[in-house]
Structures are given as C-alpha cells and as structure tokens.
Amino acid sequence: ALERLTLFGLTIVAGRPMRYGPIDPDASRQLLIERGLVQGDIEPKPAFLAKNETLFDEMELLQAKVRRHDIVLSEWERIAFYERRLPEQVYDGATLIRWLRESRTNIDLLTMTQADLLREGTEVRQEAFPDQLAAGSWELPLEYTFEPGEEHDGVTVTVPLEAVNQVQAEPLDWLVPGLLEEKVLAMIRSLPKTLRTRFVPAPEAAQKAIALLQHGRGNLHVEVARALSQIGGVDVAPRDFQEDRLPAELRMNVRVTDARGQTLATGRDLESLRRQLGVEAAEAFTAIDDPQWNRDGLTTWDFDALPTVIEVSHGRLAMRAYPALVDCQTSVSLRLLDSAQRAERATRFGLRRLFLLAAWREVKTQVDWLPGIDKAKAVAAPMEGFDLRQQLADLLAHRAWPDDVDVSRTKADFEIALAAARQRIGLAVQDMSSIVGPWFEAYDRARTAVDAAASGAVAANEAPAKVAAIKPAAAVWGKLTLPPAPSPVKWQYALDDIRDQLARLAGPTCFQTTPWEWLKHCPRYFRAIHTRIESLLSGGIAKDRERFEEFTPRWQAYLEWVERHGPSCEANPELIFYRWMLEEYRVSVFAQKLGTSIAVSPKRLEQQWSKVV
Numbered sequence: 001a002l003e004r005l006t007l008f009g010l011t012i013v014a015g016r017p018m019r020y021g022p023i024d025p026d027a028s029r030q031l032l033i034e035r036g037l038v039q040g041d042i043e044p045k046p047a048f049l050a051k052n053e054t055l056f057d058e059m060e061l062l063q064a065k066v067r068r069h070d071i072v073l074s075e076w077e078r079i080a081f082y083e084r085r086l087p088e089q090v091y092d093g094a095t096l097i098r099w100l101r102e103s104r105t106n107i108d109l110l111t112m113t114q115a116d117l118l119r120e121g122t123e124v125r126q127e128a129f130p131d132q133l134a135a136g137s138w139e140l141p142l143e144y145t146f147e148p149g150e151e152h153d154g155v156t157v158t159v160p161l162e163a164v165n166q167v168q169a170e171p172l173d174w175l176v177p178g179l180l181e182e183k184v185l186a187m188i189r190s191l192p193k194t195l196r197t198r199f200v201p202a203p204e205a206a207q208k209a210i211a212l213l214q215h216g217r218g219n220l221h222v223e224v225a226r227a228l229s230q231i232g233g234v235d236v237a238p239r240d241f242q243e244d245r246l247p248a249e250l251r252m253n254v255r256v257t258d259a260r261g262q263t264l265a266t267g268r269d270l271e272s273l274r275r276q277l278g279v280e281a282a283e284a285f286t287a288i289d290d291p292q293w294n295r296d297g298l299t300t301w302d303f304d305a306l307p308t309v310i311e312v313s314h315g316r317l318a319m320r321a322y323p324a325l326v327d328c329q330t331s332v333s334l335r336l337l338d339s340a341q342r343a344e345r346a347t348r349f350g351l352r353r354l355f356l357l358a359a360w361r362e363v364k365t366q367v368d369w370l371p372g373i374d375k376a377k378a379v380a381a382p383m384e385g386f387d388l389r390q391q392l393a394d395l396l397a398h399r400a401w402p403d404d405v406d407v408s409r410t411k412a413d414f415e416i417a418l419a420a421a422r423q424r425i426g427l428a429v430q431d432m433s434s435i436v437g438p439w440f441e442a443y444d445r446a447r448t449a450v451d452a453a454a455s456g457a458v459a460a461n462e463a464p465a466k467v468a469a470i471k472p473a474a475a476v477w478g479k480l481t482l483p484p485a486p487s488p489v490k491w492q493y494a495l496d497d498i499r500d501q502l503a504r505l506a507g508p509t510c511f512q513t514t515p516w517e518w519l520k521h522c523p524r525y526f527r528a529i530h531t532r533i534e535s536l537l538s539g540g541i542a543k544d545r546e547r548f549e550e551f552t553p554r555w556q557a558y559l560e561w562v563e564r565h566g567p568s569c570e571a572n573p574e575l576i577f578y579r580w581m582l583e584e585y586r587v588s589v590f591a592q593k594l595g596t597s598i599a600v601s602p603k604r605l606e607q608q609w610s611k612v613v
Helices: 025-038 047-065 075-085 093-102 104-110 169-173 177-189 202-211 220-232 270-286 340-358 360-368 373-380 388-400 411-423 425-455 492-505 522-537 541-571 573-590 602-612
Strands: 002-007 010-017 132-135 138-145 154-160 253-257 263-267 295-298 310-314 317-327 332-337
Touching: 025 075, 025 093, 047 104, 047 138, 075 104, 093 104, 132 169, 169 220, 169 270, 177 202, 177 220, 202 220, 253 270, 263 270, 270 332, 270 541, 317 340, 332 340, 340 360, 340 388, 340 411, 340 541, 360 388, 360 425, 373 388, 373 425, 388 411, 388 425, 411 425, 425 492, 425 522, 492 522, 492 541, 522 541, 522 573, 541 573, 541 602, 573 602
Parallel strands: 154 253
Antiparallel strands: 002 010, 132 138, 138 154, 253 263, 295 332, 310 317, 317 332
16 A cells, blocks of 8 residues: 655655555455455465466466366456465465465465366366377477457467478367367268268267277278268268368367468468468478588589488477488589478489489480481570470480489499499480480471461461471479460460460470370370361361360369479379370360370369369
C-alpha cells in the first residue's frame, strides 16, 4: 500500500510505501492469495510458486491436447486451494516468507501436484499426446492448440524447409494416439450413406476399429478401411473416405520454417506445401554448409568413399542427406541432396563427366569421325546454344556408361568402371551412328517445314525451302521462352504448339538428358510434326484444332507439375514415363499413320497420371 501524510490539510508525504497487512489483515490476505499467488504478481517469487506456475502451464497444454476447457481448475478453485492451506496470520510477502522458513512441510503444503490442478476423475495418458513426431529419420516438434474455428486449431508440426521434400505424409495422417479414435470416428461419418449405415453406432465401431490398428503403421486410410471391412462384413476402400468432410483440427497442420525459425508457409496439405516450396527446399538442402560435401572443381576422384546416405546436424535436428557428384560441365562438385533418387541420378551424370574428362582425347576423336557428322554440323549450326561436339560426347558417355551400371561408391570401384567404359567406346559409337543421322535429318525436315509453313511459302505437297531456324529452348525441364512465329497465320495456335514441341525435343542438352529409349524415337516425333503440317496445309485445321484442345490440358498439367516441383521431377520415373507417353499420344492424334511405340490412350494417360499425383 501507499501512505500519505497531511498536516492541517497540507500533504507532507505522498506515495510512501507501507505494509498494509497490519492495518487490514483480512483484505491483505485476500490480495496476497488472488494477486500474489494465483496471478503470480508477488516479488520475489517463492520457489514453490514457480513450480506451481510451470505445472499449471503444463496442465493448460494438456487441456489443449485433449481439446477440452474443463479439466483444469478455475482461478477461484485455485484461490480456494491456497485459502485452505495458508494460516490466518499469513497476509503479505513478509509473513509468507517467515512462515515458509518455519518448516519444510509448509513449503510442501503449498506445492501443487497434477491431482491438485485437474478435476477429480480426469485421466489423461501423457504418452498419447507426444511433444515430438517421428517421421522417418526426423523428430519434429508438435504444438497443440484448442481454438475452434481458428486457422491453427489442432496439432501443428514444425518442419524445417530442408526437410519438406523428405518428410512423408503417412505419419502425419495418423496425428497422435490420443486423437486417433476421434479421427477414425470422423472418417466413418465421412463414408457414403450406403456404407455408413453398416457402422451404427459409429462411436462403438470406431472403438472396435482402433483395437485392430497399430498407430503409425502403414497408410491410415488403407488400415482403417481394412479394419472396418473386417468388423462390418462389407468391403470398404480407402477412396470411400471423403477427406474434405473431416474437421480441419483432425488433419495435421504443417508449419514450414527457415533457418531462423521464421514461418514460410502453413497448411494441412503437405503436397501443396511441397509444390509451393519444393524448389526452395531443394536449394536450401544443397546449401547445407558441410565442408566435406561442398567441394567444387573436381576433375578426378580425389576423395574417399561416396556413401549412399549420411546423417548431418542442422540446427537442433539430425537429418539424412544423400551425397552426390553433380555434373558442372567442365568439372564435378560434391553436394548433399535431399533424396536418394535425385542423388543417384545426379551421380550418374557426374561419373560420366569424370569419364569424359579422363578419356576426352579418345572420345573427341570418335565424335569428330562419326559417320554423317558433316551433315549434323550443318543442321546444328543455327541451333542457338547447341554445342554439337559436346552433345555427342555426352551421348557417347551415356552409352559407354549406361544406367544399368552400378553407381561407383569408392575410388577402386570407379577405376574399374572407368576401364570398362573405355572398352565400351566402340560399341557406344555404333549405337550413336544408328540414331544421330536419322535424328538430324528428321529434325531438319520438321524445322524447315515449320518455318516455311509459317511464312506461307509452300503448299502441302511442295518441298519446303530452308528459312531462318528457330531458337531452341534453353532447358528440358520447366517452361521455356520460345521465339515468336515469323508471321501470323490462321493456325497460329498449331505453329506455337509445334515450336514449343521442337524446342523441348531439341534443347541444348537434349542428347544428355533425353533417356536413350526415347531418344531413339525422336526421328518419328519429328516426322509426326511434318505430317501434322501437311494435314494443316491441306485444309485439316478444324480437326487439328479439335485434337489440339483435347491434348493441351494434359500437357499443361504436366508443365505446371514440373514447374511446381522443380528438380525433384528429374528423378521421378513415373513422371518421366508420363512425359514420353504424351509424346507418343501426340503421334497418335496428329500423325496416326506413323504408329506408336507403346499402347497409349486417354484412359492409359489418366492411369499413369494417377501414379504421378
């Protein structure tokens, strides 16, 4: 309290602190309990009170975990706790300290336990609400919030940016053991009515299903469908659950953070976050500062073993990383990548680069004397960014060091593989000879036809005259900047589409990045372009437009997927196969008479696309 002294109505002392307890012990005691102990305003804070406040925070968190507001005692009930234990003569900080010093029993009397803060009959298994989530090699922190209707309501897992492409969605679907029964109940209620009626009452069915599950084991939807099929005597498929009908709080909220702990994005769909941040995540992972695995300018194998996976520490997390040899054209670099598939693919290119650096004289001689090289040079001359010698050398390296050769993990293994690759140079040249001539001949015919058709210089049955070549795209993956058509025509849409197709098939690194099994079919793809142009020139615009509109949505979906997922697409075999299925589908719709190398149809495309997404 504050004291004021006056003399004949004049203030002599104002605001002087004084003990209020001796003046009004009852009111002072009430203030001590309410403001000092329950609200924590007393200074200095006794040790028992600090423990009580820590325990109270833990119980508040537990209350959020079980999604209830009624299990922790209210403020008035905590006031009553202290009123029952504090003697009447304790009414301020000084008397409290003296009383506590009298006996250890007094301290214990005011120290709360979990039972003192939870309502009678409350039973909560702490292990059912862990503070961390095990997701593969990751131990990710969990945060619980009980604020219905708010965006962050429910369980939030914090994922560092570097881990976005590594963390699997399946562990997230299971939430935590303490919420599994509630989620299974919601999944039952999301079933179509014809199935839902077989599981009445739903809470009882959920309890039976839980008894058949092992938390975190397998795919949640598959396991719940199997359990319900067993207890209900009816076939339930994972696709029967309607995910959009589940309450938001029963889907894991994912928060992605940067190296400083700042939030980059949040959401309940991990795949959407990957699309949003996948490229940044891959770059962040590659930038992990580990001197052993961040080396540039390597031209020989001058390091120890190249393990398939290692563990590195990043901040407070231990994470799996995948060492790789990355091709840098004139040398290779050692880097850490975020997936085994990407690391293996990159390393194959890196090993081929080391092979080229070691055997460049032999390779250069073979390339310079390759049959049909002079004609290839003439066709390649106007192709911007296309280094013919380097492209053919890369192709030779691919054939001499094919994909079925095991990735070298030690220097000894590399030396053996290098010697074997040198021995295969002759066979590689034979393979190249069978494809290089037809590739450039068909490409030249298609390119010339496109340019001539755009200028209106030819009729359908005339041999087109050579005009300025188009500029090919700078990369195989992602959207490309393409040159404008020389002049507008009625079927400009088709010319733009064909130019895009040519740019992607004949980019500056096409011989290095196009899989051999599909590179062999490129001459047919080029002939299909020529056939399509012939059809357009002979008046087939209406049919071409119809086919174009049927094909384009699939192609655009593919391009958008590649743009969103970035480098990870390069090691996705299902996506790669889908890309070349689309190329075959182009042939089937625009040049059917040329035939396809595989069976392809809208239905087969949809089936393959489902494997990608």
